[in-house]
Amino acid sequence: xxxxxxxxxxxxxxxxxxxxxxxxxxxxxxxxxxxxxxxxxxxxxxxxxxxxxxxxxxxxxxxxxxxxxxxxxxxxxxxxxxxxxxxxxxxxxxxxxxxxxxxxxxxxxxxxxxxxxxxxxxxxxxxxxxxxxxxxxxxxxxxxxxxxxxxxxxxxxxxxxxxxxxxxxxxxxxxxxxxxxxxxxxxxxxxxxxxxxxxxxxxxxxxxxxxxxxxxxxxxxxxxxxxxxxxxxxxxxxxxxxxxxxxxxxxxxxxxxxxxxxxxxxxxxxxxxxxxxxxxxxxxxxxxxxxxxxxxxxxxxxxxxxxxxxxxxxxxxxxxxxxxxxxxxxxxxxxxxxxxxxxxxxxxxxxxxxxxxxxxxxxxxxxxxxxxxxxxxxxxxxxxxxxxxxxxxxxxxxxxxxxxxxxxxxxxxxxxxxxxxxxxxxxxxxxxxxxxxxxxxxxxxxxxxxxxxxxxxxxxxxx
Numbered sequence: 001x002x003x004x005x006x007x008x009x010x011x012x013x014x015x016x017x018x019x020x021x022x023x024x025x026x027x028x029x030x031x032x033x034x035x036x037x038x039x040x041x042x043x044x045x046x047x048x049x050x051x052x053x054x055x056x057x058x059x060x061x062x063x064x065x066x067x068x069x070x071x072x073x074x075x076x077x078x079x080x081x082x083x084x085x086x087x088x089x090x091x092x093x094x095x096x097x098x099x100x101x102x103x104x105x106x107x108x109x110x111x112x113x114x115x116x117x118x119x120x121x122x123x124x125x126x127x128x129x130x131x132x133x134x135x136x137x138x139x140x141x142x143x144x145x146x147x148x149x150x151x152x153x154x155x156x157x158x159x160x161x162x163x164x165x166x167x168x169x170x171x172x173x174x175x176x177x178x179x180x181x182x183x184x185x186x187x188x189x190x191x192x193x194x195x196x197x198x199x200x201x202x203x204x205x206x207x208x209x210x211x212x213x214x215x216x217x218x219x220x221x222x223x224x225x226x227x228x229x230x231x232x233x234x235x236x237x238x239x240x241x242x243x244x245x246x247x248x249x250x251x252x253x254x255x256x257x258x259x260x261x262x263x264x265x266x267x268x269x270x271x272x273x274x275x276x277x278x279x280x281x282x283x284x285x286x287x288x289x290x291x292x293x294x295x296x297x298x299x300x301x302x303x304x305x306x307x308x309x310x311x312x313x314x315x316x317x318x319x320x321x322x323x324x325x326x327x328x329x330x331x332x333x334x335x336x337x338x339x340x341x342x343x344x345x346x347x348x349x350x351x352x353x354x355x356x357x358x359x360x361x362x363x364x365x366x367x368x369x370x371x372x373x374x375x376x377x378x379x380x381x382x383x384x385x386x387x388x389x390x391x392x393x394x395x396x397x398x399x400x401x402x403x404x405x406x407x408x409x410x411x412x413x414x415x416x417x418x419x420x421x422x423x424x425x426x427x428x429x430x431x432x433x434x435x436x437x438x439x440x441x442x443x444x445x446x447x448x449x450x451x452x453x454x455x456x457x458x459x460x461x462x463x
Contacts (some may be wrong), residue, residue: 048386052299059302060276061309061387062356065094065150066394072417074161075428081401081409083162085342087334087350090154090395091359092185093147094280099140101270101277106133108260108267109253117259121252121291128288143181145282148188150393155192157416162399165348166193172202172349175210179355182206185393186353202349213333214354217326217361232312232320239378240304241265249297272301280392306387307378313360315374316381324361324372328447331365331440334398339437342400342408360390365443367422368396368414391415401430408433 052058057065077083109126112118118126159166172193176186183206190202240246250257250264257264275289293301312321334352341347364372364385371389375381397413409430412419418429423439425431 048303048382049299051386051388052302053295056295056298057276057279058386058388059272059298060279061302061305062390062392063094063273063276063280064388064391065146065279066388066391066415075411075418075430077401077409077411077430078403078427080403081407081430082164082403083399084165084402085338085348085400086158086162086165087338087352087398087400088158088395089330089334089352089354089359089362090185090189091356091390091393092143092179092181092353093150093188094144094392095147095181096136096139096142096144096280097274097277099137101273102133102137102140104262104267104270105129105274106137108262111261112254112256112259115256115259117254117256119251119253119255122254125253125288125292128285132285132288141179141181143184143188144280146280147181147392148184151185151188152192154393154395154416155189156196158397159193159196165399166197166200170197170200170348171346172200172351173347174202174204174351174353175214176204176206176353177211177214177355178206178208182353182355186351189351189353202351213330214352215358216329217323217358229312233308236304236308236311236378237265239307240269240301243378244268244300244304245297249293252292269301269305272298273305302386303378303382306382306385309360309387310375310381310385313357313364314381314385315364315372317374317376322450323357324364325447325450327358327361327365328444328451330358330362332444335437335440335444338398338400356390356394359394359396360385360387362396363390363414365447366440368412368419370420370422372422389415400433410436 048058106129109118109122109129112122113126174186174190176182186204186206190204193200193202244265246265246268247257249268250260254260260267271289272293275286275292278284278286278288310316311319313323314321315324330352334350337347337350341350363369366372371385373384375384394415395413396419397416399411399413401409401411409426410433411429411431412421420429421431421436421439423431423435
């Protein structure tokens with residue numbers, strides 16, 4: 001594990017990077033060519049409008065729950081190769097929404113009610129929302145029953161798909177951030193693996209000391225002070241105000257919108273986020289939001305939210321973010337631990353549990369399924385990387401195969417489906433481990449050099 005002797009030192013590195021990102025325009029994580037995506041991205045054959053029209057739940061972006069993957073095709077490995085080791089990086093399962101979103105909607109509706117400025121539809125929403133809010137505000141961010149079942153299902157499929165990894169004495173490790181939903185996701189995964197095979201020896205831990213490799217770029221560290229992220233997202237918020245019919249949506253709820261006493265664009269964004277988040281609950285209560293948004297408005301809000309998130313987690317030109325660069329710490333840990341475990345033969349399984357804000361930049365840094373390509377605005381960004389590609393319980397599984405000669409191949413599963421890497425495969429989705437180490441060793445080196453440059457630049461700014 002990558003360990004820093006002083007967490008403050010690591011935080012200082014992140015703060016320095018933030019200064020450089022906001023002041024100098026951030027990194028360019030490119031594939032060496034000008035790939036201006038204008039149509040459907042390589043991650044899917046359909047454009048996002050068509051996909052959301054076919055499955056409206058995808059407008060929920062990060063709140064989407066992907067389909068059961070029991071039937072996802074698995075390509076047979078080349079003759080003589082068998083799986084022997086798995087390294088995993090996963091997002092927590094389905095959760096409740098966030099308190100600041102719940103509060104924004106509740107406070108706006110309550111203010112308008114007091115001012116007598118709710119429409120009949122607004123009055124109905126408040127009647128339905130008030131009891132929901134009383135419970136939801138106490139459950140902020142917690143793993144739902146649906147989320148727990150997701151993790152158990154993923155663990156069971158992993159065990160069934162790669163039984164050779166678990167054959168004989170099997171030792172594993174599982175680590176998580178200290179956020180309860182992430183810890184519970186880890187516990188449900190380990191519990192299911194133990195149900196499949198009680199003899200498995202899996203050590204589990206959750207600690208702030210693990211944040212260096214699990215979340216090197218989220219709000220638990222200095223780099224993402226709210227002001228910094230807010231500044232990075234500012235163009236995306238402006239785009240939402242210009243591109244979404246905020247007045248049309250809010251007029252369904254407020255007879256005098258100013259009585260809501262809040263930024264109506266923000267209110268609309270969070271109202272839509274809550275509508276999407278209820279799909280993560282065992283009792284979704286979808287009727288509460290019926291008729292509040294047209295399909296076209298849902299699509300526009302989904303794209304607006306995607307633009308905000310990708311502006312700091314993705315690879316949009318000029319956004320001023322270093323999030324993908326800091327994912328090099330996570331990738332380095334995955335590769336380093338794999339080399340150590342393969343050499344020793346003592347560990348067959350490593351499970352890591354984190355958040356979308358760590359997983360998405362990792363996918364960008366690795367250019368999984370071509371999703372790391374640089375984009376230039378809301379349209380091509382959301383076409384390339386719609387956020388429903390990182391749904392609840394999203395994951396990367398690095399599955400290692402070996403033949404009798406000791407040659408090693410790697411296959412990566414993204415959301416339990418075979419993924420492509422920016423390398424020449426041996427066959428299908430199988431890549432030489434030596435090629436993977438060489439390619440991503442260079443990626444990591446370049447990324448850490450950017451971190452060093454950011455640190456030095458920040459020192460200059462502070463003089």
